[in-house]
Amino acid sequence: MSPKEGMVDVFIEAFIKDFNNKTKAQNTERTNIIGEIDALNKRYQNALLKNADGEMADDDFQEVKKLTKGKIEVLERRLNDLAVVGTEIKDLVASTLKKVANIDRRYENGDIEEKRLIVSSMFPDFLEFDGTQHRTPRLNSAIALIYQNNSKLQGKKMGQVYRF
Structure with a gap:
């Protein structure tokens, strides 16, 4: 035989x-999550530059930092939960x-x-x-x-x- x-x-x-x-939807979701993480990192970088230039108060920067880092951690966990x-x-x-x-x-x-x-x-x-x-x-x-x-x-x- x-x-x-x-x-x-x-x-x-x-x-x-x-x-x-079968994995096309998963790959699309992975791409979307990576895009969201990149956007949040850019937002954090912009806030950091504005804070360094004196255009943003330290309290406001800390709030933006806390929010963006929290969202990034959640998205990274979702990304890790997706099967490789x-x-x-x-x-x-x-x-x-x-x-x-x-x-x-x-x-x-x-x-x-x-x-x-x-x-x-x-x-x-x-x-x-x-x-x-x-x-x-x-x-x-x-x-x-x-x-x-x-x-x-x-x-x-x-x-x-x-x-x-």
Whole structure:
């Protein structure tokens, strides 16, 4: 059982595209928070310059400093709470899927524990064996996508129609 040529690469690209679509809102929020922090830092810098030039009273400067630093701390906590989106996700997915693509060789060369691990990861529900046959209610969805038949793929066909 080995995947068709190129299926792993197709799956990697599809996964990365879906991942980027799912994290687009998070990246937008991260950009907005960074923009707010920059604006508050500029406001603080302007207040500092005005205070140094004598255009702003010390009490007013302390109030601006307290407000801006407080808001910056809150925004930085929100920024830290957002999960870090790794730029190395493509490499991580590629290496993992290459391992999955070579699962047949790993199974053939592995010991009993590795074989058990491979079978249990491919068939997450109970594997039923009656002595002569085996079956399982479902196959792992990632494995099913990688090993699927090309005839089951949906997509827009870009061929030309010829009429004779």
